Amino acid sequence: MRETTDILISGGGVAGLTAAAAFGAAGFRVICVDPAPPVTGAEEDGADLRTTAFLQPARAVLEAAGLWERLAPHAAALKVMRIVDAGGEAPEPRIVKDFDAAEIGEEPFGWNFPNWLLRRETVARIAELPNVSFRPGVATAGVLTRTDAALVTLSDGTTVSARLLVAADGRASPVREAAGIGVKTTRYGQKALAFAVTHPIPHDNVSTEIHRTGGPFTLVPLPDRDGRPCSAIVWMETGPEVLRLAALPVAEFEAEMLARSAGLFGPLTLVTRRSVWPIISQIADRFEAERIALLAEAAHVVPPIGAQGLNMSLADLACLVDLAKAAPDRLGERAMLLAYHRRRWPEVKARVTGIDLLNRTSMLGARPLRDLRAGALNALYSLAPVRRTLMKAGLGMR
């Protein structure tokens, strides 16, 4: 069978599904394919237990896609980002610095959501859009491009002719491979554990990042669970240490968590499975090829620090949608794709470099270096203009 469409999105992860809703809401005909059906319940096998903190600029993208009103009732606001250095002799807080969103405006820094819920609400939104066809269970199998279209063979035997092929098929993107675009990858020998906990001491909408060795231990607020304060945790460590922690009996794991959290929230109770994620930095050499745009992790991957990953992806998406709406007749043409690459690549490259540096700083094991890190945090924080600039830069504001 042969079909035509404006946009084919390869990949229905959080980024691909959001792109399908955004382009659909902008009036384009969209097909989105993914071999894996989306898991939309917390308790189901394979549920993505990570959470995503959408930062302020993401909200406009979600509003335009018709997603924000669905998500807002489930949001946990992030009003303060607290950085704790516990890198001294004992695992105790020795420096605590609060970056308060109230210093730079009236809005919180962002809002946190579980990834499985993002998938549920986005799939429901797409179902309302008659010009969007989401096809779970179908993969991109072959890509051929010409100057006027991308010809994509799907695993169900369909051939689709699309004016624009959006690669949102993850860090090992098959579309990127087919287009012959290389990547630069940095490995840290690190992994992340992602899970949720409840705790007796409320989080007060503060996101807390605790640094000692091996990588940050970050608590991000979630709405209360069973009447108790609840947080999502991302715990980064060396690969073998993460595998050891993931295999510990729950009581022993909870004891290790309590120590690593420096007791700041009282005893932590594990309320989900523990999921393990490899940590890398990666950037594609180019974000475009003939009739193809790379989006989200197909274009860039960063360690989960400062909630940058998917927020960079939504900035990619906003840029692509703006370009498409400005000249719908020229969708997928070379000039549009070059403009996308020029606007996004340098900005993403700068962020990947910055987050790489932050991650290396957080991994430091040697005591004198940990002391230097604490000193740098103190110095950066105490200058109010530097502090405000850092907060705005973290949000992606100019």
Ligand SMILES: Cc1cc2nc3c(=O)[nH]c(=O)nc-3n(C[C@H](O)[C@H](O)[C@H](O)COP(=O)(O)OP(=O)(O)OC[C@H]3O[C@@H](n4cnc5c(N)ncnc54)[C@H](O)[C@@H]3O)c2cc1C
């Ligand atoms: C522990 C952790 C915490 C994080 N926290 C945050 C946060 O707070 N804020 C933030 O902004 N970011 C965060 N991130 C990053 C964020 O989770 C990722 O950027 C995001 O989930 C990646 O989305 P994606 O859609 O690009 O990729 P994926 O979720 O990997 O989706 C790719 C999809 O492509 C599909 N696919 C594969 N092959 C094919 C094919 N041949 N054809 C079609 N489809 C295919 C796959 O099945 C998959 O569904 C975090 C990451 C980690 C590891």
